Amino acid sequence: MPLHTVTYASLPEMAIAPEAIGFDIDGVVADTMEAFIRLARDDYGHTVRPEDITCFEVEQCLDMPRETIGEIFGRLLDDPLGSGLRPMAGAVETITAMSRRGPVTFITARPEPAPLARWLETRFGREVSRRCRLITSGDHDNKADFIRACGLEFFVDDRARTCRMLAAEDGISPIVFDQPWNRGRHQLPTVRHWGEIRALCGV
Ligand SMILES: [Mg+2]
Structure with missing residues (x-):
């Protein structure tokens, strides 16, 4: 547990370092x-x-x-590749730029890492995917433990319940990735597209 923990009620003014922020995959990184x-x-x-x-x-x-x-x-x-799952617009550019500065962390509730690891390598390239950490939590409601273990302060997710649960945790600031299914279900800081994440991370 860090000595000083801060939970942001709004998005910070300063750039967020790659090693301080993590991302959900489905509905955030993947369309x-x-x-x-x-x-x-x-x-x-x-x-x-x-x-x-x-x-x-x-x-x-x-x-x-x-x-x-x-x-x-x-x-x-x-089979995310065979299903034609695509990265969200702007995700490849932003994550590529972030990965040059530090490791980029993904935490997904998916149970199996292998199909997604292949997807990341194919869609983002070997160089970028090698600088990414992929964690499969297997559960939508247990991400806080993994976020903490990775030393992240910020986490971007599209599930309102996950973000509300994270907001109640010390030292974790959730950022909601705007999607039709989370609108009106929270009052948390929100990003609407990857251009906003890019600006937030200063890359
Ligand atoms: Mg999701």
């Missing part, structure tokens, strides 16, 4: 919504609009069979 909507349309014949996804547990807000939703998420978990 999981685009992939979900595309697979639902092309392979299952369901039309989903981004604004229809009003909650993180999508089976509660989409008119789609639970099994189909489970199958699509299963594909995105097991």
